[in-house]
Amino acid sequence: MFVINCPHCQEAREEEEFHYEGEAFIARPANPEAETDDAWGDYLFMKKNPKGWHWEMWNHATGCRKILVAKRNTANHAIAGSWTLSEARKVYDKEQYDAEQATK
Amino acid sequence: MSNLELNLSQFSPVMQTPLQHFNLSAKQEKMTDAKGVWAHEMALLGYIHLRGNAQNKDFLTAVKKATGVDLPTAACSISVASAITMLNLSPDEWMLICPREQRAGLQKKLEAALTGIHSQVLDSSGGYTSVWLQGKQATDALQHCTVYNLHALTPNKVVGTTFGKASVIIYRLDNGFCLVLRRSFADYIWRYLARAAAPYGLGIAAL
Amino acid sequence: MNSNNRIKHQHSRVDLTKPLNFSFNGKSYIGYQGDTLASALLANGVKVMARSFKYGRPRGIVGAWAEEPNCLVQIDVGAKTTPDLKATQVELYEGLVAGRTSGWPSLAFDLKSIGGHFSRFMPAGFYYKTFKWPAQFWPLYEHIIRRAAGYGSSPIEADVETYDHKHHHTDVLVVGGGATGLLAALLAGRSGASVILLDDQSELGGYLLSSPNTTIGGKSAIEWRDNVITELQSLPNVQMLTRTTAFGLHDMNMIQAVELLQDHLPHNQRKPAQRRERLHRIRASKVVLATGAFERPLVFGHNDVPGVMTVSAIATYFNRYGVACGQHALILTSNDGAYQAVADLAAGGLQVTLADVRTEINPAWDARFKQLGIDVYLGFGISEVFGKTTVTGARLSKLNPTNAMQEMLAQGVKLRVINQIDVACDIVASSGGLSPTVHLFCHDGGRPTWSDESLAFVVSANSRANAGIYCVGAVTGVFGLQAGLEKAVETTNEMLNSLGKNSTASKLNLTTNEIARSPAQAIYRIPTNKKAFVDFQNDVAVTDIELAVRENFKSIEHIKRYTALGFGTDQGKLSNVNGFAISAEFLGKTIPQVGTTTYRPAYTPVSFGALAGAHVNDTFEPRRYTAMQPSHEKYEAEFETVGNWMRPWYFPKTSENMHSEDMHAAVNRECLAARNSVAMLDASTLGKIDIQGRDVREFLNRVYSNAWSQLAPGKCRYGLMLNEAGMVMDDGVTACITDTHFLMTTTTGGAANVLNWLEKWHQTEWPELEVYMTSVTDHWATAALVGPKSREVLAKLCNDIDLSPINLSPDAFKFMDWRDGTVAGVPARIFRISFSGELAYEINVDASYGNYVWEELMQAGASFDITPYGTETMHVLRAEKGFIIVGQETDGSVTPLDLDMAWAVSLKKPFSFIGKRSLARSDTVRTDRKQLVGLLTEDPTIVLKEGAQIINSSNILPPVPMFGHVTSSYYSAFLGRSIALALVTDGLKRRDDPANNTIYAWAEGKAVKATIVSPVFVDAEGARHNV
C-alpha cells in the first residue's frame, strides 16, 4: 500500500495502479547460445532477493503502461526514488561505481 | 480497411453501445439539486489511438496538419479543440475522441500526414465508450471507485487509474468528469459507479 | 435486578426526555437517547452480563469503550445479527435486540461454571496440554471448545446490508477527537491544510465528555469542546468523521478506518440506499495520532466479580451517561489521575471510600476529600473482593509502608501484609495508571518505549516525524490536560511547518483548573492468595503467568501465546501492560527488558462486509461482455467465466414440452452442426494486438518461436510464444496486414499478459526496434463461422470478396488468408482460419456492429439450421483435431517439443528468440519428457476424468509410479466415442510402440484402460478445411 512516483506521468500514484515486474538491470546475454547451462540458469532463475534496498521494475499498468525503476527497501517499503529506465541506469551505475571506490 | 465504408444499399447496419441494456436514455431527466450525482453515456463517439514520438518534430507537425491543433505533449494533459478532444495517455500515446461520423475522415488525414513517420493510427471506436459525470457529489462518488487523488485531477487533466478492480481513463473539464471505458468492462464499471453513487442519489442527466 | 441507577446529572449527554425500549436476553428495558447498551444495562441494575471464556465465571462491565473485555453481545437477529460487539460500544436505539454471546449450552445454566470450581485443572497451556493427542481427535475437540468458548454466532443468511470503500488524500489526518486531537485539527485547519479528523465515538470530545468539572481557559471543558467544534465546522478544508475507527496504519501513512453509518439508528430510520459501514482508506501527508490512553486496572484478588471496574469507566458512566453503578464505591488507585473522579462521585451523592497504595497525598486533594466526607486509606491495597455475582465488599490490606513495591522486589524481600480492613461496598474501581493507545503508531514498524515517569509504554511526539507521523496527548505519556494541550500546540506547529504552513493558537487560552500531580507508584498487582485476573477475556490469572515463567517461557511473545494473554476481541487493551509488568516481576527483569508484544492491525475487529465493500454480488469481479451478449441472452446461453469474460458455454435448446437439453445433449448437437452444416462461435474475447513499425517482422521473430520474415501481406500464421525458460506461454494466429503492420491474436486469458510481456521486452531490451503495439481486443467483435456450409452463409452477406471454392479459383480466398470487405454492409476483416478443422471464417467488425452482424449471420444461416455454439463445443472440436489450449495442455513446464510442435520452432532465425536457448538445456533436450499424446479408452463410452493420473498397471497398490495426466477429455459425437489428450512420460515413443502403448488413467478410485494414439482424431490430412 505504498506510493510510487511515475516518472512518465510525473506524479505520485497508489501502488494499486502498478504491476511488479521483477528485479531491474538483469541484462539478457548478448549471445545466449554461447552461455553454459549453468550461466543461463543463473540468468533465468537467480535473483538477488535482498532484505533492504532493491532495484526493481514496475509497470504503470493502469496509467502510461511504461516500465519504470524504483529503488525500494524490501524490509520497510521505503522508496528512495523512481526513474525512467535510462535515468535509473545512470543512478544505478553511479551507485555501483561509488560503492566500488569506497571498498578500494 | 480504413477506406471501406458502410454499404447501405442492401443493409441497414445498427450500432449498439455497451451500455445499451441499461436503457439509460429512457431514464433521463432534467438535472436538479435533488440528486448529488448526474451521469449519462456519451454513446458511439469516434476514438482514435495515436502512437508516436513526441520528440520527433515531424510527427508533431504532421499531427497538427491533420487535426489543426497541437498535440498535448505534457504528461496527463488534454486539449479540447472544436470537435476533437485529445488525451495524453503516455509519453508516446494519445487518444483522439471525436464525433463518430468524423472518425474516418480524421483517421485518413492522420494516416496521410504521417506517411513515412514512425507512428500508429488505430480506429478504436468499437472498443470504448464515455460516461459523463457531474453534480455536487460526483467527486464523492468517484472516491468510492478509484484510488486516484481526485483533488489532483484539475480541469483539463487526464489520468489512467483504477476503477473497482478494473481501470479507466478519467479526464476532467470545468463542470465535471468524463470516464473513458473499455467496451467489455462497461457493464461492470457502470454498475460499480451506479452503486457508488446510490447513497447520494444518481440521476441520468438529459443532454 | 430492576433497581434504577439513573441519576439526573446536569452535564449528562443522555436525553432523559427520549426513552428507548430495548431488550437484552429476552427481557425488556428502557434506556435513553445517548446511552450505550452498557450504560443502559448498568442503569437498569443489570450486573452479570457474560460468562468468562475458560472458567465460566460471572462477569460484568469493566470499561466504558473499546477496552471492555467481558461484555460481548450479539446484536439483532436473523440476517442482521452481529456477534461479539462490545456492549460499551453499541449505541442504544429504539427496538434494539441484544443478547449474551457466552454461556453455551444455555443462558441460565452454564456448564462451564462447573469449570470454575475446578479451575486448578485448567492452568496456562491447558488446551495445548489436554488436546494435543491423539491428533485425529482435534477436530472434535475444536468443535466443542469453540462452541463452549462463548463467542457469538455468525448470521447464516446472506448479509442484507451494503458497504463501500472511500479513498481519500489529505494533508493532515488527525486520529482521535479528544482534547488534543481537537486542538491539533483546529490548528491544522486554521493553517489552510486539508484536514480529516476521525473519532470512533458518536461525539467528539473524548474524555472531556466525562470531565464536566474540568475547565479550560476558564470555561467548562465541554463548552471549550463545543467552541472548537463550531470553528472546525466553519472551515471548508476540515472534514470530521465520527463513529469512525482507524484500525490500521500502513506504509507511507495509509490509514484504514471504518465508519459506522447506520448501526446507531432504529431500523425504521435506516436508509436503504445508505451503507451500513464505510471503509475509508486515507493517504495522508502527515498523521497526527491523538489516540489517547486506556486506564489500566490494578490486579487484586477476585478482581473479576461483577461490579469491579476501572475508575475512568465509573466516572464516564456517572458524568457522561448519568448512571451511578452503585451506592457505595470503593476506589483503589496508585496515581492522582483517579482523584477527580473520586471527587465527582462523592459530590454527586455517592458514598466513596478511597484507598491509595501510596502513603502520602497531595494536601490540596486531602482537603477536598475531607470536605466531601470521603474515607481515605493510605498505603492500602485490595487483597480480595467479596461477592459472587455482584460486589458486596472488599478487604483492604495494608502494604508495607516503608518501601515501594518495585524496590523491595529488587531486594528480594517478600511483601508483607500488616493489617487489613473489610469495607462494605457495591462497586469497586481501580486505577493503576494509563496505558497509551500506541497501536496505530506501531502498526508499520514503530515501537513504544517505557517511561519510568509515566509508568507506561509511550511514544514520543516527533520520533517518527521523518515518516510524517506526529503524536499528541496521552499517547505520548503526557497525562495532564494542560500540559497535553500546550505540547500539542508545539507538535502541531512543527508538523505544519514541515508542510510549509503555519498556524495561530490565538484566542486559545489553554489554562486548566487541574491540581498539580504527585508521582504515581509503580505497582501492578496487590499481593493476594486469591485468584487475581490479568486478562479477563481469556481468563489469564497471575498464577498462569507465574506458571508459564516456571515452565521456562522467557519471551513475552511466548508467554502471550502459552497463556492467551492479550488474545481475543479486545487484544489486551486493558491487560497487556499488567501482563508485561507481572511477567517482568516473575522473570526478574525490568519492564523495558521484557518489552511488548507486537501490535498488528486491526485495532478493533472489522466486519467482512466493510472489507469487501462494493466487491460483492454483481460488482464482485469485473464481468466482461462481448458485443454479442444481447444475442447470447436471446438464445438462452449458459455462461462460463474465462478470465473475467462471460462466454457462452453452450446453448441448451428447450423443446416444446419445456424440457431443456443438458450440456451433453447440447454439445453433441452443436458439434455435429459444425462438422456437418454450419455453426457459429463468439470469438471476440481473443486478445488482439495491433503492431506497427519498420521492425515488426524482426520483433515477431524475437517473441515467437516460429519465423515471420516471409509471411506475405494478406496471409496469416499460427504463432507460438515461449517464455525465456522455453516453456509455452501463449499462442494465436497473427496476420500480416502490410510489411510494417501486423495484427496479433492471443488467447483470451493471456491477452493482457502478452501485451505487457511484449512492451516489457521492447522497453527494456530492444528500445531501438521501431514498433508500436496497442490492444484492439475491445474494438473488434469476432464471429467464427464454422462448417462446410459457412462459405454459402457468408456469401449471402458479402458481395465484395471472392468466396469461390479454392479448387475452382486458386487465387481466391484460401485457407490462412485474410481479406477486407463488408459483411451485411459493415466493413469487416475476415480471416480464413480454423480452430475446428472445418472450413471456417473469423469475421471481425467494429464491436458497435457486433451484435447486428451476428444476428444477420444467424438469419443468413437459418436455411442451414445455423447453430450458435459455446466454449464447450469449441473445446471438443479442437480436441478432435489435437489442437492445444495453453493452460490446459500446458502448465508452464511444457516446451513446444513436448507438444510435438517442432514445426513451430525455427532454430534458423538469426536472433536467439525468447526461450530458444532454454530449449537446449540438459533437462529440456531429454527425449523422455512428458509429451502430448492422444488416448482412446478401451471402452468407448467411458470419458476419462481430466486430471486423471497415468499409470502403467491396473494394480493400484501403493506406491504407484505415475507417468503424467489427462489434460483434456470429451465425448466426440462426430466419432461416436470418447477421446482424450494427455501428457505422458516418453509418450511420443510409446505411441509408436504397440507393445508399450497401453496405459491406465486413474481417478476417483478407478483405473481405466486406454491406448496411446496420435492426438489428431479427425481428418489428419486436413481435407475438411481445404475446400
Ligand SMILES: [Zn+2]
Ligand atoms: Zn505512468
